[in-house]
Amino acid sequence: MAEENIIFVGKKPTMNYVLAVVTQFNSNVDRIVIKARGKAISKAVDIAEITRHKFIHEAKYDSIKVATETLQGERGESNVSSIEITLTR
Amino acid sequence: MAEENIIFVGKKPTMNYVLAVVTQFNSNVDRIVIKARGKAISKAVDIAEITRHKFIHEAKYDSIKVATETLQGERGESNVSSIEITLTR
Numbered sequence: 189m190a191e192e193n194i195i196f197v198g199k200k201p202t203m204n205y206v207l208a209v210v211t212q213f214n215s216n217v218d219r220i221v222i223k224a225r226g227k228a229i230s231k232a233v234d235i236a237e238i239t240r241h242k243f244i245h246e247a248k249y250d251s252i253k254v255a256t257e258t259l260q261g262e263r264g265e266s267n268v269s270s271i272e273i274t275l276t277r
Numbered sequence: 278m279a280e281e282n283i284i285f286v287g288k289k290p291t292m293n294y295v296l297a298v299v300t301q302f303n304s305n306v307d308r309i310v311i312k313a314r315g316k317a318i319s320k321a322v323d324i325a326e327i328t329r330h331k332f333i334h335e336a337k338y339d340s341i342k343v344a345t346e347t348l349q350g351e352r353g354e355s356n357v358s359s360i361e362i363t364l365t366r
Contacts, residue, residue, distance in 0.1 A: 229319040233358040237345045241356075252341040254362075256326045267330075269322040273343075 193217050197224035197232045205235045210243045213277055219250065222273040225257060229271045236273045250274040282306050286313035286321045294324045299332045302366055308339065311362040314346060318360045325362045339363040 193212050197205055205222070212220050224232035240247045253272045258265050282301050286294055294311070301309050313321035329336045342361045347354050 227316070227319050229322050230316050230358070233318050233343050233360060237343060237358045241345055249343070252343065254322045254326060254338070254341065256330055269319070269326045271322060 193219075194221045194223060195235075197222060197228045197235065199228075202231055202234050202238065205231070206238050206243070209235060209239045209275070213239075213244050213247065213275075219274060219276045222275070223270065225270045226268045229269065232271050232273055236275060239275065244275075244277060247275045247277045250276045282308075283310045283312060284324075286311060286317045286324065288317075291320055291323050291327070294320070295327045295332070298324060298328045298364070302328075302333050302336065302364075308363060308365045311364070312359065314359045315357045318358065321360050321362055325364060328364065333364075333366060336364045336366045339365045 195205060195208055195212075209220055209222065222232050222236055236249070251272075251274045255270050255272070256267050257270050258267055284294060284297055284301075298309055298311065311321045311324055325338070340361075340363045344359050344361070345356050346359050347356055
């Protein structure tokens with residue numbers, strides 16, 4: 189059965205997330221969603237590109253979506269951009 | 278006639294680029310491509326989202342593409358991710 193997994197990109201090194209994506213692909217997951225907000229968006233793109241070019245050459249972009257999320261903080265609301273990159277093999 | 282303009286995102290403040298995109302849309306350009314590399318990718322997403330949410334509400338994403346570019350530097354080649362966001366109205 190096709191499974192879908194979501195990877196949230198945070199402050200860890202890029203290669204940690206690449207390893208997570210590659211591990212998922214190698215354990216029968218067909219579709220992986222990489223999500224990131226704010227400055228981590230650039231890292232999410234790096235993760236997807238490194239995965240495709242160096243490790244899982246048959247992985248393809250199913251969709252790339254961007255949006256704005258509203259965060260509730262101590263000083264009120266703030267807006268942050270987000271990205272959702274879906275890779276399939 | 279439909280025109281297409283390209284905006285390269287660099288080190289200037291986000292709102293400078295938003296203003297450039299909005300100005301283009303308001304002067305009869307129907308399609309704008311926002312390009313960025315490396316850490317500027319997050320800023321490119323911010324520019325597109327701020328343009329759509331605050332200024333040009335009818336602007337839509339035509340495509341979002343990511344790629345890897347190889348740069349020639351003094352110390353040899355290096356790879357950098359890039360994004361190309363196409364907005365239409």
